[in-house]
Amino acid sequence: MYGKVFGDDEKLKRFLRWRVQIMERGVKLLQLKPGGVNSIIQVTDLKDMPKRELRVASNQILSLFQDNYPEMVARKVFINVPWYFSVLYSLISPFLTERTKSKFVIAKEGNVAETLYKFIRPEFVPVQYGGLSRAGDLDNGPPKPASEFAIKGGEKVNLEIDGIESGATITWDIVVGGWDLDYSAEYVPNSEGSYTIVVEKTRRIPSDLEEPVHNVFASKEAGKMVLSIDNTSSRKRKVAAYRYSVRKPTSALS
Template structure:
């Protein structure tokens, strides 16, 4: 049936009401952002800015490895290794305080719990040949050292003068997606001091910030190119031993490969003196005078190390960019850890944005399975005989 047309007196009133409806619809709040909207918003990050193609010489860090660079596949734990890991995790969870002889003792902090990841515990187990008690002792020793050394208190502003010449540069990734830390002894700009060691520790922490999901190690690239400026004394044997002690004791299993080229005879003597203090596993990772293009994709290998990457160290451009990128990465990782439930033994792959679920989500799934009541059978309809049979 056709709808009757409004009489002339009703038309203006109807038009007015329609206009009010339009106005109301225009002032209605926008719906909450969808997942795609959130992703687009999150992509407008500092890392995204650095990913944008830059014309001319590169002066800032590289955010991602090349597509063909993939971390080595992880080896599954044996039942015995899994048991040792779980025993170590129980021990670590029992720690209420971190000891110190320098007035730094106190309750375990959130940052320290976040540091005690599954991969961290496994690194210490591997470094101690799977002796659980020794791994626990070394882990607690590192927590104490990190507090007393002030690892978390070292800032970009404090370290900045040490790196004004670019004697340490984090740039690009090797063929297994390890972040590359370039050491340029020829650019030394300060005399040997404790601050030089702090500088290296600070840069290693920044390298760890930039590790991609599935990668736990870094690549060291060392070029003993002579300096064109005033010569500063190189590290003495005592400082070399201190650095080695810190790396081997507090950063076990973090070195993936060290590529060293253009070694003068003086440095050769230094390496020979210090070699006895290098553990055998680390020694196997030292590669001398090889073509670095075999180990680092040429497009991400600095041309001063015989790659194709046209990079120039400009402290005013590079240093603030590195600090901002690392701060952003650390914030994102901390937010994921908090969202996952602030667990001991959290997966680094999850924290860094990989496809591994958080411990919290796995615990929730198991709990849900255990607490979900069993489904009762549907009541049977039909003849009394059928009902009796089912019962």
């Protein structure tokens, strides 16, 4: 793939023209007024990027953008960064202004979601990077906001959705950056004589899962939904996000 994109000077020029076009699209979205969008966050995935092509493309892009788009990018986030990127960065760093260097954020592989959440809401982060945004989601308007939380190593977190009426429908999405933990869901009725309903049995969610958990449950009696995320078998802190909606039962027509 990289040979097709960077194989010769003409292909590299074509790539640079495409990269400028992406930048121009971002500039058109800027509102440049009080309370409006006035800066850009760019994210570049360097997974499996060959060293030579990375060096050539980076040098030209940095020079091009510093000369023509000064101060428009608030943050430049690099994710899935290979080890040699640090060497490359140390070589070009002396030619960058301190202000430009302060905008660079470098996230190593395995730390992508936690880094992106610092700058981008989880509902706008693509699912393959630990967020809740799927292709085409924005076609139907702004996505439903998500709530962020962290799970410490050795910790178990229970998320409770209270106040659910009988006949209501509960829909939820949940994602954890670098999963590799246990997840389950159960419905707890309010009535003392009722039994807890296992909605999703405890299962191990692998670290390479790219899709968020998504489920729907229709309640037959009032109660609460409990989503459990168990990280007790790991020492690593993880970031997560979830969102839910509760559709109340419709009244029967008399």
